[in-house]
Amino acid sequence: MIEVNRQGEVWVFAEQHNGRLEDTPLELMSKARHLADTLGVKLAAVVLGDGVRALATKLTQYGADKVYLVEHPLLRAYQTNSYAKVIYELIHKHEPQIVLYGATIAGRDLAPRIASAAKAGLTADCTDLQIGDHTAAKDKQVHKNLLFQIRPAFGGNIVATIINTDRWPQMATVREGVMPMPAPDVKRRVEIIQEKVALAGPDLPLEILEEHKRPKKVDLKAARVIVAGGAGVGSKDNFRLIWDLANCLGGAPAATRAAVDLGFIDHEHQVGQTGTTVRPSLYIAVGISGAIQHQAGMSQSQKIVAVNNDPEAPIFNVAHYKIIGDLNEVIPRMIKAIKEKTV
Amino acid sequence: MGYKCVVLIKQVPDTKRITGDVMNDDGTVKRSALPAIFNPEDLNALELALQIKDKFGGHITVITMGLPVASAILRDALYRGADEAVLVTDRRCAASDTLATSYILSCAVKKLDYDIVLCGRQAIDGDTAQVGPQLAEKIGVTQITYVEALTELEGKTITLRRNIGNGWQQVRAALPVLLTVTGEANEPRVAAAKKMMKYKNALAPIEVEQKIKAENPNAVEGEIKELTKLKCGKLAEQGLLMKQWDLDAIEADLNWCGQSGSPTKVHRIQSVVLAAKETKQIEPTEKGISDMIHELIDDKIIA
DSSP states (O other), rough: BBOOOOOOOOEEEEOOTTTTEHHHHHHHHHHHHHHHHHHTTTTTEEEEEEEEEEEEHHHHHHHHHHEEEEGGGGGGOOHHHHHHHHHHHHHHHOOOSSSEEOOSSHHHHHHHHHHHTTTOEEEEEEEEEEEEEEEEETTOOOEEEEEEEEEETTTTTTTEEESSSSSSSEEEEOOTTSSOOOOOOOOOOOEEEEEEEOOOOOGGGOEEEEEOOOOOOOOOOOSSSEEEEEEEOTTTTTTTHHHHHHHHOOOEOOOOHHHHHHSSSSSBBBBBBTSSSOOOSEEEEEEEOOHHHHHHHHHOOOOEEEEOOOOGGGGGGGEEEESSSOHHHHHHHHHHHHHHHHO | OOOOEEEEEOOOGGGGGGOGGGOOOTTOOOOGGGGGEOOHHHHHHHHHHHHHHHHEEEEEEEEESSOOHHHHHHHHHHHHOOOOEEEEEOOGGGTHHHHHHHHHHHHHTTTSOSEEEEEESOOOOTOOOOOHHHHHHHHHHEEEEEEEEEEEEETTTTEEEEOOOEEEEEEEEEEEEEEEEESSOOOOOOOHHHHHHTTTBBHHHHHHHHHHEEEHHTTOOOHHHHHHHHEEEEEEETTHHHHHHHTTTOOOGGSSTTTOOOOOOOEEEEEEOOOOOOOEEEEEEHHHHHHHHHHHHTTTTTO
């Protein structure tokens, strides 16, 4: 661990695979930019790999003041030990006050290994980050400008704000899709700090024999309009209505966990705590009661239309438009109205 | 031959069943009001260990850290085929965050012989997935997280398939390793009736003491101690006494345990209150729906 360091920078681990940056660290940049500005310190991106210098420009455009670049042939593929060792060394050399990681599978594999080695705190799967003051209950000591690490707990039923007063850096992983991607600014100037590391065989205990990437068929995060169905849709056949409405709006079909579990649609379409978090312009919730876990994934949509035959369904609490009725009548009417208006 | 497996398991409140009734006024959850269950993915970790034992032979020790009631999942693990169970219980463990928890567990694991340490990917009460990797770092072994399948185990080399989010990879490593196992890895077996008959009376010493206290409400402390010792001796002879370790037994440095060992602290807990928005009710008629669509187009919500 490092001591409390008020001049320390804010860091974002810029996860990349095969020279392509993941979305989550880029989504994190605007929030991290805000944290750094509030604290009056620099925002740095940390990128590890082999032949990844070109990514520094992109990271700068997304908000980084500087980029720590670590290139080594043994960093070509992500491995827990090699990456953890490099980042651990950088943390001890530069003493950042905040280090953020995307809560991707690699991020959730890497960050706790570093936290354990550094004996520093780590909060998983944050959905928001803020700067604030904390008064210790025991001695009334006031800790100023701490990182508030905000995350859902107990299956989304509570929201906890976690802090780390003394064993720094303050570290957190941040959930995918909960922060909007900033717009790149092409005029920003790149500052690259090249770091040298010594790595050898024992730092790479894994042999990666083969790797298969499934091309992502569904990109809910990019959809402007989402039409989601819940268990209330009733059957896989009836789910056709969800697809039809989505198609005529140029949107993407989505579902609750219950609908996925019932086999109405593939898991890739799931929105919510254990699925994707989305923030489209329009979210149409059909036959969805509105469990808290589902709302966690969609409540930030710009406009929400809810269709349900139960007037008491909790989904209506977050909806802008409430339609109490039978989806078998309402959806065809919506399709008809859209076709009339948009031709 | 065979492999020595240590499986870390946790008793968790069944978070799928949270309602208003189980919340305290300050918004925290009354853990005691929720049914306590065997953390689901820890069952997948145990099942993977059992499959290794079925195929190659060996020995499975399950460890849990928790209150004495957590012994229930240790017995459950014995019913399913674990060979030995260890309860790590100590009031000084209270308020441990993931770092302190992984430190305490590392002290317990270091007391055992192992080739493979297995954990569930994450526990449903915190969903952090941090203790596995932190424990791996503390005992200094290779970690392989998000394991979906065991491909091959030969000599001192293990090959596994792990989830990488948008696909999977096949990795090979030399033992010892620590695995975190996902719910996709297998279908956990149910308890075996024969083992249930055998282990239903298995107890940890602290449970024996609690039982004797309840049965002898008028006994003084000395008598309780004596009776507990006697009963524990009998259980041990029958192979029904579960191991119980406190922080002294595992030689843990108290500075790294409980509150003092936990860098993260709770600043605030809030219950999720679903913010009611200004909601406009639309009649499910052709006119009502058509007007709404019109409004959405005017607002440039739909193109």
